Amino acid sequence: MLRLPVPEEFSFAENVKYLSRSSNECLSRIGNQRLYKAVSLESGAIPVMEISAEGSKALKVRFLGGTAPIRKRDREEVARYVRDWFDLDTDLRPFYEMARRDALLQGTVDSFYGLRNIGIPDLFEALAWGIIGQQINLAFAYTLKRRLVEQFGRHVDCEGERYFVFPSARDIAGLTVQDLEGIRMTRNKSEYLLGTAQLIASGELTKEGLRASGEVKAAEKQLVGIRGIGPWTANYVLMRCLRMPDAFPVDDVGLQNAVKHVLGMDRKPAAKELLAWAEGWKPWLSYATFYLWRVLY
Incomplete structure (x- = not known):
């Protein structure tokens, strides 16, 4: 078993809600506030993880069915994967301070506090x-x-x-x-x-x-x-895999619809309008996008 400390600005429940947004997800499953996922390691091993919250201070990673990695380097790789997947090493306090002063974002951080930009490490x-x-x-x-x-x-x-x-x-x-x-x-x-x-x-x-x-x-x-x-796919990957905080898929339809919803607009915002709002989100464009997307689920 692994025990991974988490920052104060982390909610396992909020992240599980995000991961449960599609019943057709094939790479993880959720049951009883536990998250189940297999991960492919460099060694070729495929341990199956059961991830749960250990209070508000840590995640507990248990390995199922005799799949627990034996080698230290494999256990360390699993730990790195989980930390990257949940973006646990990013300090969200500056993002929350900025977002609470922003008309578009202030409601999202109150509603989804502790949500992380769930990554795609590969x-x-x-x-x-x-x-x-x-x-x-x-x-x-x-x-x-x-x-x-x-x-x-x-x-x-x-x-x-x-x-x-x-x-x-x-x-x-x-x-x-x-x-x-x-x-x-x-x-x-x-x-x-x-x-x-x-x-x-x-x-x-x-x-x-x-x-x-x-x-x-x-x-x-x-x-x-x-x-x-194209630019949308590139910025999506830079957000979700490379963790570049200023990646911004300005042409994303979901982002446009989220802003339209939050502001009660009768049309989607134009790219130049999104870019103008985004000036105030720097250097947290990726997280601002991710939290606005969450409004739609």
Whole structure:
């Protein structure tokens, strides 16, 4: 078992609510305020985690069905994954101080206090989810993800349940468009997914390389140079995977709808209006976006 301290500005319940937003989620499940998820480690092991709150001070990670990692480095990798997934190492106090002075954000931080920008630590998974979600509704995006995961991801059977992990870039890089026909994704998206997988599997595209770019615009430019990745997908990945605080998907329909809802507008705000409001959110654009998205669920 692992015990991971959490900051005061963390609510396990709020994060579980966010993770339960779709009944079609295939990579984790929730029951009795416990979160269950398998995670693929560098060693090839796939431990199954049961994550629960230990009061307000810590998370407890229990391993199910004899899947507990034995090696210290594997346990440390699990701990890093959970801390990254819940963004536990970010100090949210400055964000909350800013948000409580902002007309658009003040209600969100009171409603969702302790919510973290739930991450997607694996770069290929983050990019794949961004590609899958392009120009379709969220419900269908979850269906496509499930088909991809169940057909090409690995799994472990544990205590009567099957737990999947997202296919790795290497798992996908050697496939063809024809191999992906069964999941009913468009040909273009299949090509984008395969091309991205090949870049990551070859080592040409890495989290370290994106971080080394130094700032969000340079990282965005690197990503949008890849076929099938536009500014929305790039900023989504920089938010959820790279944790760049000033990543901002200004063209996101969900963000536009959230602002429209909060302000009672009869239309979606224009990009220039969002950019004007966002001036006051710096350097917390990612968290401002994430909290506004939460208004819609």
